[in-house]
Amino acid sequence: MKISLAEYVDEVGQAKAAIAIGVHQTAISKAIRVGRQIYVNKLPTGEVKAIEYREFPHSKKQDD
Numbered sequence: 001m002k003i004s005l006a007e008y009v010d011e012v013g014q015a016k017a018a019i020a021i022g023v024h025q026t027a028i029s030k031a032i033r034v035g036r037q038i039y040v041n042k043l044p045t046g047e048v049k050a051i052e053y054r055e056f057p058h059s060k061k062q063d064d
Contacts, residue, residue: 005031005038005050020048 009017009028018025021040031038037053 002039002041005036005040008040008042008048021050 005017005028009032012020014025014028017040018028021028039051039053041049041051043049
């Protein structure tokens, strides 16, 4: 089942989401805050995988 990172965090909280995905809680917080398109797949085994959809090629915005 694929859901957005924000929905997953609503279900389990930032700390548990971070542990399941394998990142720091601050990374979860920032990803949601800046609106990154990250989706979470909950596998039948209980494993959690996160996938980010980005434009290709992707370039960072530069400050003027």
